[in-house]
Amino acid sequence: xxxxxxxxxxxxxxxxxxxxxxxxxxxxxxxxxxxxxxxxxxxxxxxxxxxxxxxxxxxxxxxxxxxxxxxxxxxxxxxxxxxxxxxxxxxxxxxxxxxxxxxxxxxxxxxxxxxxxxxxxxxxxxxxxxxxxxxxxxxxxxxxxxxxxxxxxxxxxxxxxxxxxxxxxxxxxxxxxxxxxxxxxxxxxxxxxxxxxxxxxxxxxxxxxxxxxxxxxxxxxxxxxxxxxxxxxxxxxxxxxxxxxxxxxxxxxxxxxxxxxxxxxxxxxxxxxxxxxxxxxxxxxxxxxxxxxxxxxxxxxxxxxxxxxxxxxxxxxxxxxxxxxxxxxxxxxxxxxxxxxxxxxxxxxxxxxxxxxxxxxxxxxxxxxxxxxxxxxxxxxxxxxxxxxxxxxxxxxxxxxxxxxxxxxxxxxxxxxxxxxxxxxxxxxxxxxxxxxxxxxxxxxxxxxxxxxxxxxxxxxxxxxxxxxxxxxx
Numbered sequence: 001x002x003x004x005x006x007x008x009x010x011x012x013x014x015x016x017x018x019x020x021x022x023x024x025x026x027x028x029x030x031x032x033x034x035x036x037x038x039x040x041x042x043x044x045x046x047x048x049x050x051x052x053x054x055x056x057x058x059x060x061x062x063x064x065x066x067x068x069x070x071x072x073x074x075x076x077x078x079x080x081x082x083x084x085x086x087x088x089x090x091x092x093x094x095x096x097x098x099x100x101x102x103x104x105x106x107x108x109x110x111x112x113x114x115x116x117x118x119x120x121x122x123x124x125x126x127x128x129x130x131x132x133x134x135x136x137x138x139x140x141x142x143x144x145x146x147x148x149x150x151x152x153x154x155x156x157x158x159x160x161x162x163x164x165x166x167x168x169x170x171x172x173x174x175x176x177x178x179x180x181x182x183x184x185x186x187x188x189x190x191x192x193x194x195x196x197x198x199x200x201x202x203x204x205x206x207x208x209x210x211x212x213x214x215x216x217x218x219x220x221x222x223x224x225x226x227x228x229x230x231x232x233x234x235x236x237x238x239x240x241x242x243x244x245x246x247x248x249x250x251x252x253x254x255x256x257x258x259x260x261x262x263x264x265x266x267x268x269x270x271x272x273x274x275x276x277x278x279x280x281x282x283x284x285x286x287x288x289x290x291x292x293x294x295x296x297x298x299x300x301x302x303x304x305x306x307x308x309x310x311x312x313x314x315x316x317x318x319x320x321x322x323x324x325x326x327x328x329x330x331x332x333x334x335x336x337x338x339x340x341x342x343x344x345x346x347x348x349x350x351x352x353x354x355x356x357x358x359x360x361x362x363x364x365x366x367x368x369x370x371x372x373x374x375x376x377x378x379x380x381x382x383x384x385x386x387x388x389x390x391x392x393x394x395x396x397x398x399x400x401x402x403x404x405x406x407x408x409x410x411x412x413x414x415x416x417x418x419x420x421x422x423x424x425x426x427x428x429x430x431x432x433x434x435x436x437x438x439x440x441x442x443x444x445x446x447x448x449x450x451x452x453x454x455x456x457x458x459x460x461x462x463x464x465x466x467x468x469x470x471x472x473x474x
Contacts, residue, residue: 008098008100009026009027009028010028011028011030011100012030013030013100013101013102014027014028014030014031014033014034014084014099014100014101015027015028015030015031015098015099015100015101016028016031016044016098016099017096017097017098017099018044018096018097018099019095019096019097020095020096022043022044022045022060022097023040023041023042023043023044024040024041024042024043024044025040025096026040031101034084034101035047044056044099048073048074049074052073052074055071055073056071056073058071059071059086059088060088060090060097062088063088063089063090063097064090064097067089067090068087068088068089068090069087069088070085070086070087070088071085071086071088072084072085072086072104073086083103083104083105084101084102084103084104085101085102085104086099086100086101087099087100087101087102088100122139123139123222123223123224124136124137124139124140124142124143124144124221124222124223124224124225125137125139125140125220125221125222125223126140126152126220126221126223127218127219127220127221128157128179128218128219128221129216129217129218129219131154132153132154132155132156132159133152133153133154133155133156133157134153134154134218135149135153136149136152140152140223143194143196143202143204143223143225144160144194144196144197145196145197145198145200146196146197151197156172156175157171157175157179157221158170158171158172158173158174158175158176160194160195160196161175161192161193161194161195162193162195162201165192165193166193171193178190178192178206178208179208179219182208182209182210182219183210183217183219186209186210187207187208187209187210188206188207188208189205189206189207189208190205190206191203191204191205191206191226192204192205192206192223194223202225202227203225203226203227203230204223204224204225204226204227205223205224205226206221206222206223207221207222208220208221209222266302266303266306267306269298269299269302270299270302270303273295273298273299274299276295277292277295323366323368323369324366325364325365325366325451326364326365326366326367327362327363327364327473328362328363328364328365328367328370328473329360329361329362330357330361330362330363330370330397330404330470331357331358331359331360331361332367333367333370333371333374334354334357334374334395334397336367336371337371337374337375337378338354340375341375341378341382344382345382345393348382348386348391349391350382350385350386350391350392350393351391351392351393352392352393352394353392353393353394353395354394354395354397355394355395355396355397356396356397356398357395357397359397359399361397361399361404361472362472362473363404363470363471363472363473364451364471364473364474365451365470366451369447369451370447370451370470372444372447373444373447373448373455373468374395374406374408376440376441376443376444377408377444377466378393378395378408379440380440380441380466381393381408381410381412381464384410384412384464385410385411385412388411388412390411391410391411392410392411393408393409393410393411394408394409394410395407395408395409396409399472401472402471402472403453403469403470403471403472404469404470404471404472405467405469406467406468406469406470407458407465407466407467408465408466408467409461409463409464409465410463410464410465411463412463412464413462413463413464414459414461414462414463414464414465415457415464417459420457420459423441423457424441424442424445424457441466444468448468448469448470451470451471452470452471453468453469453470453471454467454468454469455467455468455469456468
């Protein structure tokens with residue numbers, strides 16, 4: 001007999017065709033492998049347990065009236081426990097029924113796998129509908145300090161939270177809003193403060209993902225307690241603040257030697273001039289007004305220089321991160337840094353030169369922060385070449401149509417590639433213990449990037465060279 005269902009019979013699934021009297025007409029090898037029956041004209045009911053007959057009859061009637069039906073059955077009366085999902089379809093022209101089966105073992109194994117994953121994951125995973133939570137894994141009970149699933153079921157997320165979230169919004173109201181956003185957008189990831197059964201609050205990350213079962217919307221909530229992570233991050237941040245403050249103090253300490261020379265030198269001039277004038281007055285009744293006038297002018301200029309140095313030091317040592325961006329002539333930045341550095345370089349016999357810094361260049365910046373960046377680069381160069389012969393430090397100031405370009409170059413050789421790759425990492429330093437914190441370059445880079453410029457080490461220069469750029473003011 002030619003097969004009525006030859007294409008279907010070729011499927012790697014058990015297939016059987018029965019007539020209107022429920023007798024088998026034909027079947028494939030997968031069918032015989034399952035039931036171990038090879039003859040035709042056997043009632044379909046003989047393949048299954050007698051207790052399954054009512055379910056099979058009902059499915060046959062449904063398929064005859066609606067065209068198809070499904071039912072779940074064991075594979076045979078002599079093979080209990082091997083379940084299949086059977087699809088029944090009815091052909092009114094031939095008055096035949098087709099049984100097409102699919103083993104439920106892989107599906108159940110997959111369900112078991114995901115159920116194990118659901119239970120074994122360290123994150124709290126739960127399901128909820130419009131009434132509240134409907135299911136959860138063991139990690140959920142642990143995070144909320146609950147003893148049983150029954151204690152958790154039907155609770156609203158707002159009930160497992162303090163009355164108000166840290167932003168002041170009601171937990172009940174905000175929970176409903178987060179749920180609606182997840183349904184609307186397809187997912188919602190946010191931070192949330194939950195409260196366990198002992199009344200302890202903890203900060204967590206929540207991911208809400210909507211899903212639909214049988215036409216009903218559910219939400220899967222994954223909750224991760226991040227309290228410990230936040231605590232550790234706070235410790236790290238606090239430590240960074242301490243290190244940054246230490247870096248500031250270290251920079252001030254490094255400047256102190258130069259500042260002392262900058263101030264002591266003009267003070268010596270003032271003292272010498274004053275003593276000489278005092279001696280002349282004591283030795284002579286006549287006063288040389290022209291000499292005294294020139295000496296007094298020199299004293300005034302020298303006092304003004306001391307005042308400028310002190311003002312620069314006070315300004316550079318304060319926190320300027322909240323200052324507004326102002327249109328600034330870059331020459332004023334160079335003058336301030338030169339006042340604080342030149343004498344120190346001179347006393348250490350380091351040739352210090354600023355090239356191209358006499359032209360007006362306007363940039364929008366926080367001038368104190370840019371001065372700190374430039375001073376940090378000069379201090380780094382000073383430390384690197386202080387005890388080397390023929391030492392020099394040069395600052396090149398250039399500009400193009402869009403930006404100011406500042407290069408700080410010293411007589412030291414180029415930095416080894418392996419070290420250069422780590423230069424911008426926080427806390428990395430090549431200085432000896434107690435002399436550097438390793439924060440100067442990373443902080444400088446962040447300052448310049450906040451000014452929309454670039455900060456980098458020039459690996460192509462034969463000498464140690466750092467470059468930073470700043471956009472020109474409109």
